[in-house]
Amino acid sequence: MDFKLCTIASGSSGNCTFLQAGSKMFLIDVGISGKKAVLGLAELGVNPYDIQGVFITHEHIDHIKGVGIFSRKYDTPIYATHKAWDKIIGDQMIGNVKAHNIRFISKEEYFEVEDLSVFPYGIYHDAVDPVGYAFLYDNKKITIATDIGIVDERIKDHLKGSHGILLEFNHDINMLEAGTYPFYLKKRILSNVGHLNNEAAAEVLTDIYHKDMKWAILGHLSKDNNVPDLAFLTAKMALEEKNIVIDKDIKISVAKRDNVSEIHTV
Template sequence: MLKYCSVGSGSSGNCHIITYKDTGILVDAGLAGKTITAGIKNAGFDIDKIRGIFITHEHSDHIKGAGIMSRKLDIPIYANLKTWCSMKDKIGNVKEENMVVFENDKTYALGDIKIRPFSIPHDSEDAVGYNIYSENQKMSIATDIGYVTENIRRNLKNSKLVVLESNYDPNMLMMGSYSYSLKKRVMSEGGHLSNEEAASFCTELVDGGTETILLAHLSKENNFPELAYATSKNVLTNNQMIVGQDLMLDVLSRERVSKVYEL
């Protein structure tokens, strides 16, 4: 059974745990090493089965604990070349054999799990989302996306579980304390996905076979969980998709370990 858990999701740090049979992986490690280690144990996963860390992009809320976890567990960090070049000086010493470069849009096997990175639009060197496969199930992680591209649509189709960014409420962002340039960045095609944009895409995902949608990477300043949830639920309901019947909809916490979702 493919299992997923979030240790934390938001601008203060991101880390996802996925396990299948005897293989576990982390997607991003943007929290303190102690926090990630505690999260793995609190979720009931065996830390000794974590076989690798897959990085989406080089921003600190995604890589802060990557070097620490690699050294602690003696496991490889996987990223594409541009991301590696941008992050290698930020994560401390990593053994050469634990620095693994992948190419986007190719599928890789690690133990019992297959992983496929795909390109996403974000203001970093070469950001990716991930498709993760067991023998007969597929889940996807797509956060830090400026807008939903056709490539994202193709990659997320038929994913049973999708972790999808729902970063900000436009009104809260415009009325908030961010500088004008930062507001423009968040709303740009290299920025983040708004609640409304996420909600609209949710309907496409359900049409494409998704059964569980986990709203992720909520802004601390420009969003709150109830609003992100209500926005997506209302749009789904207006499209005759009933939350709790046609799909499960949840919001991942910035600070707390999520429940374990099973496929």
């Protein structure tokens, strides 16, 4: 049975990821316009009415910008933690959503949507109640780990056993420090509730690699403080140090910022 993932957009300007488990299809975040999300789904040959739900990682605008519009137009359930919903509704961040489409989830607890098993795990980011996701279907596991300041042993345990992963490679530390961002923003990004840098992400990838991991997508790259080739090279060098060969042992790709990326299947 098909278990696949594809990024529709990835980066600080907006995030939206497509997930298919058998005949059921989902989105993780809609941080782009509803129109752009629909156009991305069209490229994949997917009818937006067939999306069974949207899983929200956290309430920052680059993750929820278009989710309200999408839900209203296609009557799509939205899954988020209680605290995230309190913030989203309290601050009127996405407009009105039908009551039956407001779905509450709990961190560190599995829940089922159709045949898909979903595990939202707590992450470190400067949002109200941010989560990453592990998805299990047909004895396979795909994980999402973006907008994450650090990966400790608890989070690493949730990532282990993945057959495919979307992992944040946000910035190169040297590019960030030498760049034009104001000090407070550099400090935020570099903090334990900011974003994962290339070297830290590459170390995580080598630590969780196993022989049945088919692919890793390097995602949420900074427009100003990273370049795709550098993120890829950092991952490649770290893996090769552990005698893990790209294209032979694992496929590595970089998510596109504003366009639909390649479909990955486990």
